[in-house]
Structures are given as C-alpha cells and as structure tokens.
Amino acid sequence: MTDTKNFEAIIIGGSYAGLSAAMALGRSLRNVLIIDSGLACNRQTPHSHNFITQDGAKPAEIAKIAKEQVLKYSSVSFLTDIAVSGEKIQNEFRIQTQSGKEFFSQKLIFATGITDIMPDIKGFSDCWGISVVHCPYCHGYELRNSKTGILANAERAMHLAPLVKNLTEDLTILTSGKADFTREQIQKLTSHNIKIIDAEISEIEHQKGYIQNVVFKNGEKMSFEGVYAALPFRQHSEIPKAIGCELTEDGHIKVDLFQKTTIDGVFACGDNSSMMRSVANAVYTGNVAGAMVNGELVKETF
Structure with a gap:
C-alpha cells in the first residue's frame, strides 16, 4: 500500500471481479487502489465449479492466486479496509474508509457484491x-x-x-x-x-x-x-446508490454492455450488477470494466 491518496481508479471490492478489473488496469500501467474487507461472500463454499482451469478449486485459493498475480503489477495497491462513504466532487470521486482514510480517483469501479437475506430458519x-x-x-x-x-x-x-x-x-x-x-x-x-x-x-x-x-x-x-x-438480496455497499447509480427492478446496479453505470466515470461488475452469479461471470465482467475504464482514461488524455 502506497502513501498516495490520489489514484486514476479506485476499485471497491477485491474478490474475483475486482481483481480481474485491477489486472486489466495494472497491465495498462494505471495507478489503482483496491479496497476490500477480506470477507468474501462465498467463504463458506468448499469448492468452486464451472470455471475452466479452476474447476473444483477452493474459492479462497483462487482468490489468493489472483491477488498474488495482480499485485505483481507495481501500479496496483491493495488496502484491507471497508469503504463506508463516497461522493463525486466535480470530475473526481472521494472515498472514505472505516479506518478514517480518504482517497481520490478519476474513475470508480464497484465490485462490491450483494448480501443474501437469510430466512429465519435454524441451521x-x-x-x-x-x-x-x-x-x-x-x-x-x-x-x-x-x-x-x-x-x-x-x-x-x-x-x-x-x-x-x-x-x-x-x-x-x-x-x-x-x-x-x-x-x-x-x-x-x-x-x-x-x-x-x-x-x-x-x-x-x-x-x-x-x-x-x-x-x-x-x-x-x-x-x-x-x-x-432463491433468496432476496440487497446491495452489499450503499455507496453506489448514494452516488446516484440507478438500480434495476431486481435491485442490481444498472449497467450497460460495457459495465458502465448511469453515473459518468462509475462502473460496476460481478454479482452487484448481474443475475449470473458465478466466478466465471465475475472475472469476465471485471475484465470488461477494467478495460473500459482504461479506455476512458486514454480518450481523455490523447
């Protein structure tokens, strides 16, 4: 973790979608911060399936390897913390964390997932x-x-x-x-x-x-x-809604085919914006979000 407070992109959520987005950006030499709590939603699941090359692997092991590979790109930083608030100020975003840290970025990617609402059934x-x-x-x-x-x-x-x-x-x-x-x-x-x-x-x-x-x-x-x-759910983070991102009728963050939300400069990927809830889809949508953020940054400076 570097001491800088300013980044080209901040990714909130550092599981499969967030790490995938970070890899695309890191390989494009972008200065990126990932903020993640370290508590993946599938931490109880013993094995992950339907993701080629990793079929049957433990979810935590997939994430561990992914994090190691992503952080080999020196422009990517990882902070174990919880983003608790955010706002858009003119042409940049300000994110505050539970530990009291404050960061700024040109672009924002939410890879925050969803929270399942469990029924009141013992066990x-x-x-x-x-x-x-x-x-x-x-x-x-x-x-x-x-x-x-x-x-x-x-x-x-x-x-x-x-x-x-x-x-x-x-x-x-x-x-x-x-x-x-x-x-x-x-x-x-x-x-x-x-x-x-x-x-x-x-x-x-x-x-x-x-x-x-x-x-x-x-x-x-x-x-x-x-x-x-089939459980009801809510967005794991309240920040997208607070910033103004529109939600679908089902409660997902509304995105286009390029993972862009209804707010300029803000993208979303993974479970928070898709009914297809899988590791493979999280990786795919994260990769798209990272590439599109880099594309916007390139166009703004070329």
Whole structure:
C-alpha cells in the first residue's frame, strides 16, 4: 500500500471481479487502489465449479492466486479496509474508509457484491453455500441424481424447477408457507412428478453444513441431500446508490454492455450488477470494466 491518496481508479471490492478489473488496469500501467474487507461472500463454499482451469478449486485459493498475480503489477495497491462513504466532487470521486482514510480517483469501479437475506430458519446459514445452494450451474453436478429440494415459491420456484429437474428425478418444492402457483404451473410441476410442500420450515438439521433433514413446524421431517434456495438480496455497499447509480427492478446496479453505470466515470461488475452469479461471470465482467475504464482514461488524455 502506497502513501498516495490520489489514484486514476479506485476499485471497491477485491474478490474475483475486482481483481480481474485491477489486472486489466495494472497491465495498462494505471495507478489503482483496491479496497476490500477480506470477507468474501462465498467463504463458506468448499469448492468452486464451472470455471475452466479452476474447476473444483477452493474459492479462497483462487482468490489468493489472483491477488498474488495482480499485485505483481507495481501500479496496483491493495488496502484491507471497508469503504463506508463516497461522493463525486466535480470530475473526481472521494472515498472514505472505516479506518478514517480518504482517497481520490478519476474513475470508480464497484465490485462490491450483494448480501443474501437469510430466512429465519435454524441451521440455514450454517448450510448456505455448502448443501443449501443458489445455482444449478455452480453446484448442480455435485447434487445430480440426489434427493433435492427447492426452497422457493411462485416464479422463483418455476425458474429453478426445470434446471434442477434436468439433474435429478427426486425433486420437491418447499414453499414454507402458502404455495403461490397458478393452475397451469401446478399442472406443469405435477406432470414432471415434482411435489409441492407448503408446511412452514423451522429448522435444517445438518452435520457441519451438510444437510440431513428439513424440519417443519408441524413436527414432520424430510431428508434431503441438497436444497436450492432463491433468496432476496440487497446491495452489499450503499455507496453506489448514494452516488446516484440507478438500480434495476431486481435491485442490481444498472449497467450497460460495457459495465458502465448511469453515473459518468462509475462502473460496476460481478454479482452487484448481474443475475449470473458465478466466478466465471465475475472475472469476465471485471475484465470488461477494467478495460473500459482504461479506455476512458486514454480518450481523455490523447
């Protein structure tokens, strides 16, 4: 970490998306600061999948190698801290951190991710990312041909059902409350032998994060090997909204095809701005954001 307070770009968030953006900028000789808390959202997940060259690797190991490679570029600095506020002042951005530090930059990249809002179910958070998962592409192969549940209702359940059904014949939808499906949706699910249980869930019994039983408030239990959960979320950082970045109806930061937000000079990448929540997509969108920031800096000085 250098002593300078002025950078060409500040990247808030130093996981896959942020590091990918930093590599593109570092290789373009840009003076960059990455600010990251060190607490990745997938820190509980034992293995990462569906990312070529790293399939089955531990998420922390991928991030460790990425950080080592990125910091070989001398113009890139890394600060373990939390960005708590930011504002645009004329043609630059000011970022303040939890430790009281203040930095300025010409461009800003948010790679801040999202925060999942966990249901009030005992044992749920202990299993999240291990055997209670979000993505068939990230976890589906490992749960293939197993007794599987989908904790979701209505359209969220209907989105997941065909994807998971492709991977297992033993599938049950758990709505944990009144099921909200149309007659046509129920017919579709029934025709594929997908059961619907609307009893409220009180607990997930598990061993070190690996699910054993779903326990209902009526006292009944069902065994599962894995459960997909469609959770609501919020932006992990409030700074994008405070700066004026527009959000989509779903709550993601609105970006164009080049990862540019609705505020000039501000870009976003990774989970905070995409429904495709994966390491591969984070790396891709981070690379695009870094390249586009360099492109803007070049145009402004050429």
